[in-house]
Amino acid sequence: MIVIIIYTIISFLLDGLLSNYMSINIIDPSYFRTIYSIISLVIIYNYFDNNTKYLKILLVLGMFFDIVYTNTFLLNVVIFLIIYLIIKKINIFIPNNIFTINLKSILSITIYHILSYLILLLSNYHNYSIRLLTLILSRSIIVTIIYTTISYLLLKKIYFKIYDKKIK
Numbered sequence: 001m002i003v004i005i006i007y008t009i010i011s012f013l014l015d016g017l018l019s020n021y022m023s024i025n026i027i028d029p030s031y032f033r034t035i036y037s038i039i040s041l042v043i044i045y046n047y048f049d050n051n052t053k054y055l056k057i058l059l060v061l062g063m064f065f066d067i068v069y070t071n072t073f074l075l076n077v078v079i080f081l082i083i084y085l086i087i088k089k090i091n092i093f094i095p096n097n098i099f100t101i102n103l104k105s106i107l108s109i110t111i112y113h114i115l116s117y118l119i120l121l122l123s124n125y126h127n128y129s130i131r132l133l134t135l136i137l138s139r140s141i142i143v144t145i146i147y148t149t150i151s152y153l154l155l156k157k158i159y160f161k162i163y164d165k166k167i168k
Contacts, residue, residue, distance in 0.1 A: 004057070039144060101148055
């Protein structure tokens, strides 16, 4: 479980580190931006037999993401829970391998951005165009695939070497 927590913390810190060193340009978003915390949630899901422990990690990560990065109250917790429910349903039908884990990560990032966009649009907090949303989604695919692939292979190798298959 320690490996999972360390990996989740690293992913959370990567979100902040890269946002500080990558210029955030609303007109021309970077090709190297994605949401590493969501990718970590997708990857660690299959290491848990007990959904309660996974949900605790998800809730804590969502709260920290709200407090540190988005300055919202429970918005990301709710979005992370929705992503969890979708991943849970998908995992029933689709087995885990390098290809499907990448699809799940891309789907999760897409869901996050679309839900955030809709919430911001409905609350009239910050409006941006659907064109910008599609630009953000299309440019985040490359880094999402790279980070997901590296994380999946590395975590699988480390975790299976040290621990049993699932966290009890």
